[in-house]
Amino acid sequence: MLAALEGRAIDSAYVRRLRRFGSLLDEDLALLEARLGRIESYRPGRDLGLVGAPPMFLLSGWACLAHTLRDGRRQIVAFFLPGDGVGFDLLTGSQRSLVAMALTPLKVRYAKPGFTVGVERLGRVFAGAAAAQLSRMIDQVVRLGRQTAYERMAHLLLELHGRLAEIGETRGEVFHLPVKQEILADTLGLSLVHVNRTLQQMRRDQLIDIHGSQMTLLNRAALTEASDQGS
Amino acid sequence: MLAALEGRAIDSAYVRRLRRFGSLLDEDLALLEARLGRIESYRPGRDLGLVGAPPMFLLSGWACLAHTLRDGRRQIVAFFLPGDGVGFDLLTGSQRSLVAMALTPLKVRYAKPGFTVGVERLGRVFAGAAAAQLSRMIDQVVRLGRQTAYERMAHLLLELHGRLAEIGETRGEVFHLPVKQEILADTLGLSLVHVNRTLQQMRRDQLIDIHGSQMTLLNRAALTEASDQGS
DNA sequence: CGCATGGTTGAGAGGTCTCAAGAAAGGTGG
DNA sequence: CCACCTTTCTTGAGACCTCTCAACCATGCG
Numbered sequence: 001m002l003a004a005l006e007g008r009a010i011d012s013a014y015v016r017r018l019r020r021f022g023s024l025l026d027e028d029l030a031l032l033e034a035r036l037g038r039i040e041s042y043r044p045g046r047d048l049g050l051v052g053a054p055p056m057f058l059l060s061g062w063a064c065l066a067h068t069l070r071d072g073r074r075q076i077v078a079f080f081l082p083g084d085g086v087g088f089d090l091l092t093g094s095q096r097s098l099v100a101m102a103l104t105p106l107k108v109r110y111a112k113p114g115f116t117v118g119v120e121r122l123g124r125v126f127a128g129a130a131a132a133q134l135s136r137m138i139d140q141v142v143r144l145g146r147q148t149a150y151e152r153m154a155h156l157l158l159e160l161h162g163r164l165a166e167i168g169e170t171r172g173e174v175f176h177l178p179v180k181q182e183i184l185a186d187t188l189g190l191s192l193v194h195v196n197r198t199l200q201q202m203r204r205d206q207l208i209d210i211h212g213s214q215m216t217l218l219n220r221a222a223l224t225e226a227s228d229q230g231s
Numbered sequence: 232m233l234a235a236l237e238g239r240a241i242d243s244a245y246v247r248r249l250r251r252f253g254s255l256l257d258e259d260l261a262l263l264e265a266r267l268g269r270i271e272s273y274r275p276g277r278d279l280g281l282v283g284a285p286p287m288f289l290l291s292g293w294a295c296l297a298h299t300l301r302d303g304r305r306q307i308v309a310f311f312l313p314g315d316g317v318g319f320d321l322l323t324g325s326q327r328s329l330v331a332m333a334l335t336p337l338k339v340r341y342a343k344p345g346f347t348v349g350v351e352r353l354g355r356v357f358a359g360a361a362a363a364q365l366s367r368m369i370d371q372v373v374r375l376g377r378q379t380a381y382e383r384m385a386h387l388l389l390e391l392h393g394r395l396a397e398i399g400e401t402r403g404e405v406f407h408l409p410v411k412q413e414i415l416a417d418t419l420g421l422s423l424v425h426v427n428r429t430l431q432q433m434r435r436d437q438l439i440d441i442h443g444s445q446m447t448l449l450n451r452a453a454l455t456e457a458s459d460q461g462s
Numbered sequence: 463c464g465c466a467t468g469g470t471t472g473a474g475a476g477g478t479c480t481c482a483a484g485a486a487a488g489g490t491g492g
Numbered sequence: 493c494c495a496c497c498t499t500t501c502t503t504g505a506g507a508c509c510t511c512t513c514a515a516c517c518a519t520g521c522g
Binding site for chain 3: 180181182192193196197200
């Protein structure tokens with residue numbers, strides 16, 4: 001049974017993700033696995049109900065953290081991709097109109113009640129993951145505050161490609177982008193129409209190629225140049 | 232000597248701040264005090280040199296976390312006010328053009344090397360402080376992504392007043408706002424000129440009053456209404 | 463085949479920006 | 493205590509990026 005658990009853990013997205021932040025021994029993975037519990041599915045648009053719920057890992061599918069203003073304007077604060085942890089950093093401040101929502105069909109694995117990680121390897125790895133999320137949030141602030149639509153889009157596409165590459169969900173410069181342009185708009189602080197025009201422009205500039213929900217980065221150098229931040 | 236240390240700790244801004252996130256016993260404060268070290272001063276504009284340095288508490292003065300793009304555009308990601316901790320959440324990702332900078336004359340107290348907090352009261356309080364910072368970062372994303380200049384300004388002023396009130400640095404609706412309009416501009420993702428016009432408008436609307444660096448919130452209800460997020 | 467959903471395009475409006483210059487405020491040396 | 497200089501605030505005018513409104517097109521599905 002231990003072998004089976006380890007087998008499941010080793011090739012799961014969250015283990016691939018966590019390993020980016022430090023080496024994990026088999027015993028660490030077994031420990032982690034023992035502290036994870038039931039698997040659940042969500043349909044696109046469903047609220048993941050952060051408040052009061054235990055944290056979870058995304059096994060597959062995309063989700064987001066979104067805030068809706070009284071008049072309906074919506075800002076997506078962060079994307080959650082397969083392997084990402086949700087709720088470990090207690091952003092579950094119980095507050096306001098902040099909700100976590102499935103963007104695609106979603107499979108998640110909840111932590112068991114009372115989940116903790118020590119300060120050992122597992123703890124450091126979790127701290128690294130939390131730092132990475134904070135770093136992405138900072139990127140988001142910079143995008144929204146000081147970049148043009150074109151720059152924001154370039155930067156976001158590079159971020160998404162990078163994050164998907166970490167868990168092996170890219171084929172070269174190609175990846176699956178399973179969200180409507182409306183979602184990109186609410187992420188980048190733009191209107192749906194302008195997102196569309198921006199993508200058109202990037203196509204004309206040969207920076208990207210889109211077929212359905214398949215996104216191809218045709219010119220990484222130009223995208224990096226355009227995204228400026230230069231990260 | 233223990234009494235002296237506790238005396239200093241009890242009325243310091245960071246203790247007032249931390250106590251917001253849970254009760255702390257005298258022994259907790261003594262423990263914290265023992266893990267804090269030297270005090271240092273910075274002049275406005277100086278880099279606090281996050282990378283590789285231990286975390287610190289601001290004893291007095293304001294600082295910020297800022298990212299500068301290649302062409303000089305700057306985005307201030309977060310303000311640090313007296314009592315705030317800087318660097319405890321390892322945003323010190325060693326990365327890019329992200330710097331912490333003094334905005335006013337600053338006095339900070341560094342943690343001693345190897346600083347840690349357990350999972351006891353002190354640890355929970357630190358976790359609460361980290362969650363609050365993340366929550367403010369989310370507010371910042373919403374402001375920048377989906378609010379107008381007027382709304383952004385109203386929301387930021389309310390946030391700053393609230394944070395200063397926590398440490399007793401307000402007198403009713405009056406507080407000291409020690410930053411240039413340029414700093415507000417780089418925080419709110421606006422131009423200096425537009426910040427000025429927005430403040431003028433809020434004055435004409437009798438929402439605020441400004442005398443030098445003294446800011447008065449004249450109409451909290453209207454400010455809250457304008458800031459929308461309704462937090 | 464018709465409807466629903468999501469993508470695309472046009473045109474005008476509007477919020478914010480840039481450039482530019484003048485006014486106010488604050489510090490410093492004579 | 494004043495003259496001067498620097499910094500910061502203020503205001504005007506036109507440009508520009510992005511928005512809103514409104515269609516129209518493409519795709520998929522029952």
